[in-house]
Amino acid sequence: MESPAQPPTPDAPATDADAADRLLLDEAAAVIAATPAGRLVVIDDVAGALTLGAAERGAQQIRVHQDLITGERALAAAAEARGLTDRYTSLPLGPELFAGATTVLLRLPRSVDRLAEVAGLIAAFADPSVTVIAAGRIKHMSVSMNDVLRTVFDRVDVSHARQKSRVLTATGARPEAARAVLGAWPRTADHPDIGLRVAAYGGVFAGTKVDIGTRFLLQNLARLPKTATAVDLGCGTGLIAAALATANPDLRVLAVDRSAAAVDSATWTAAANQLSDRVEVVRADGLETVADGTAELVLLNPPFHNDAAVSTAIARHLFAEAARALAPGGELWCVWNSHLQYRPSLEKMIGSTRQVARNSKFTVTSSRRR
Incomplete structure (x- = not known):
């Protein structure tokens, strides 16, 4: 076939x-x-x-x-x-x-x-x-x-x-x-429960909604390590980047995605929440714009589809990018569908990995770079 x-x-x-x-x-x-x-x-x-x-x-x-x-x-x-x-x-x-x-x-x-x-x-x-x-x-x-x-x-x-x-x-x-x-684009939606406005162009994952994996990760933001910088890898609409910057007024966030529609959406989301001065949005493949061993904190809600096909290839590529870019002791915080069992890969590619939270569908882990 x-x-x-x-x-x-x-x-x-x-x-x-x-x-x-x-x-x-x-x-x-x-x-x-x-x-x-x-x-x-x-x-x-x-x-x-x-x-x-x-x-x-x-x-x-x-x-x-x-x-x-x-x-x-x-x-x-x-x-x-x-x-x-x-x-x-x-x-x-x-x-x-x-x-x-x-x-x-x-x-x-x-x-x-x-x-x-x-x-x-x-x-x-x-x-x-x-x-x-x-x-x-x-x-x-x-x-x-x-x-x-x-x-x-x-x-x-x-x-x-x-x-x-x-x-x-x-x-x-x-x-x-x-x-x-065209007057409808980008679409926007307010989410009072998380205190953010989300903007989305057509085709971006979850649109103006807060997908359940991202929502579970956001519930654990208070447990993040204190850093001066952070990266929202595979940022989509930029919701995670906006939440990070809102929670910490001293934090500077880099939001990265390979999709032009996602980058445009994340740029609008940052502007809609008055965060453009602290959220930089870049179109790139993974963390190619980040120097080796320099990232303090990376957050990731990896896709598990490559177009229509179920695939873990993109997630593993992004894990490898995080492993390269993270500074020694830096952390990758990742939310993933529990059935995908990413923890062994995270341990092998990045370093010591602990479970931060788990519900009926998702797991949040923190992996510390060796």
Whole structure:
């Protein structure tokens, strides 16, 4: 059975095009060939298959946005290997990315909120004649995706299925409706029980909610060691970073995530809680911006999915990053689903690990760097 393309990590190298990528490129072949240079945009390409596939079909001056920095790097490496580095430019998600675009190739996100935000940007800022060709694996698609597209486009056509994948084609952009949709981003929510406002862009884990693992970790913040600095690793909306900075007015916090949407969300969360002067938000793979042996305290609520697949690879990569970056005696505080049994890995990779708290679902541990 074919394995779906996964976001690349150090433990899972970039994969080739999967069935949804190939179907999208086949369905879009004639449109790609007819699109003038500089008018094609590719969104959320997992590891570069769509961008390079379009380039090999003659597309020039492609504008690309990938949410994950690891995806950007996978595309850059593949483009260099194929001699196609001059065929595309990576840009942030925003008006410049879509200005004047007549064709958009989109790998459908699993999050309907992410699709709503991206579709709104396309309809608001692309050429009114824009055609959006979006593909996904059927098991991750829903009828609500068609409804989201119809909110800002007049017509949505659905392709026949092939290899458990399908394509949606949207035309007839409605800019006024799109601008109304965009006014909802980022979404915000107040949480009086923790004294914070959370901001979230589409597709960020938990959105404006406080997920139960993070909530359990927050209940144990008073037991943290006193430090001058701390790192919120895999920060998502920046909720942990904001809670740390709020609890300790002298603390400076670095919030790190590989997702551009997460970084934007965490930046807004810090600003919404008047913490921008003490919370720095960085888009990076793990702790690559932190020098070896310098971090005093790292907090982590690691993901256990790599896109749709259950995987511990990302968590173990982040444990290794913490092990490298922590100063001797520095601590990694981690909350994890107890069934994942991370404690032996934490002991091996970082050092002495103790259980701080445990409930019916989660465990909080503290690992001290040797």
